[in-house]
Amino acid sequence: MSHIMVNNSWMQYPVGYIIQGGVYVPDDWLKIIFSPVVWVRFPHMLLAAYVTGAFCVAATGAWYTLRRMCPAEARIMLRMGLLLAAILVPVQLLFGHLVGDYVHRYQPIKFATIEARWHDEQPASEVLLAWPDAAHEKNDYAISVPVLGSLIGSMTLDSKEVGLTDFPRSERPPIVIPFFAFRVMVGCGLIMLLVAWGGTLLSLKERLLQRRALLWTVFLCFPLPFIATLTGWFTAEVGRQPWTVYGLLRTADALTPFLTPRAAAGSLLVFCATYVFIFAFGTFYIYRLLKGGPAEDLLHTPPAALPNRPLSVATDLSSTVK
Ligand code: HEM
Structure with missing residues (x-):
């Protein structure tokens, strides 16, 4: 993951390179690896992966509880998954803000x-929701909060924030995907925060296991971190357009001259088919694992099953403890 983040961050904010015969060549690896952009984006991605894991564990616990399977294991999964998410989601939101700061500083058009x-x-307002109309350079049905845009962009109440019309149309990314993808990512993050904190609080008070509606909520929330991760990448990559390497190489110029439209369509089709197969198989396999419950030899054995004698007795207990 780290090399993808270093590579992709270089494409967002190219540093430490020289141009030799029209080719960009790495010149200073330390500058590339320790670029300020990497060190906010890499944790943002890493946390996305951990938050996804935490929600999957909690959702599995909720599912088992709803189906009255392996109650001891389910309780631990639910508690630990929610607690980990309750700690990590706020940190993720903080890193989200820092990632936004880098975009503000280095990619003002994005x-x-x-x-x-x-x-x-x-001061700048913050558009919470709208339908952006690129042709007429305006927003329809906008819901905005005054001053919040300056606060988010520059942490002040009166900063000037630049608008898209400062830049030629040929430099602007398509707006609809990054605009909505960003809001979906942040929305998922806020819902996850609510569920993780609410669920942890209730589980500490031993009041979660009896509430089926809440267990269903925890279970149904498991796609949220996946959706946030995907929409995060849509924001980053579509928002970088029309550049492949920001400010240096346009996507239109990055096309290899040997790739015909037919070959590109063919390879895209093969990628899509492969991923559809992998995801369909993966979903089916995970569903079967869930349905079967944990393997017998992983199940918790109540202490009553242990022999009632001091541990100093030289007996191999491993045969009694499953
Ligand atoms: C307040 C909440 C959040 C904010 C402000 C935020 C901010 C951002 C921004 C501005 C980007 C684009 C970065 C770029 O263009 O290079 C981004 C990308 C991304 N976000 Fe978020 N994010 C938030 C929550 C989340 C959550 C909850 C997840 C997943 C669990 C997530 C996962 C990602 C991923 C995987 C990317 C793409 C990789 C990257 O560019 O770092 N984000 N985020």
Whole structure:
């Protein structure tokens, strides 16, 4: 994962390179690896993976509890998954803010796109929801909060925030995908925070296991971190357009001259088919694992099954403890 984040962060914010014969060549690896962008994006991605794991464990615990399977294991899974998520989700939101800071500093066009800000504003409002109309450079049905845009962008109440019309149309990314993808990611993060904190609080008070509606909520929330991760990548990558390497190499120029449209369509089709197969098989396999419950030899054995004698007695207990 780290090399993908270093590579991709270089594409977002190219540093430590020289141009030799029209080719970008790495010149300073330390600069590339320790670029300020890597060190906020890498933790953001890593935390996304851990949060996903935590939600999957909690959802499995909720599912077992709902189906009255392996109660001891289910309780531990539910508690530990929710507690880990309760700790990690706020840290993730903090890193999300830091990632937003880097976009604000190094990719102002992407930032204005995510914010659907068409004109310079001082102080800037924050568009919570709208339908961005790129043709007329305006937002329809906008719900905005005054001043919040300056607070989020620059941590002040009166900063000037730049709008998309400051940049030529040929430099702007398509707006609809980054705008909505960003809101879906943040929305998933906020729902996960609510569920993780609420669920942890109730489980500490021993009041979660009896509430079926809440158990269903925890179970049904397991896709949220997956959705947040995907929409995060949509924000980052579509928001970088029209560049493959920001400011250096346009996507239109990054096309290899040997790739015909037919070959590109063919390889895309093969990728899609492979992933559909892997995901379908994976989903089916995980469903079967869930249905079967934990393997017998992993199940918790109540202490009553242990022999009633001091442990100093030289007996091999391993045959009695499953
Ligand atoms: C307040 C909440 C959040 C904010 C402000 C936020 C901010 C951002 C921003 C601005 C980007 C684009 C970065 C770029 O263009 O390079 C991004 C990307 C991403 N986000 Fe978030 N995020 C939040 C929550 C989450 C959550 C909850 C997850 C997953 C559990 C997540 C996963 C990702 C991933 C995987 C990427 C793509 C990799 C990257 O660019 O770092 N984000 N996030």
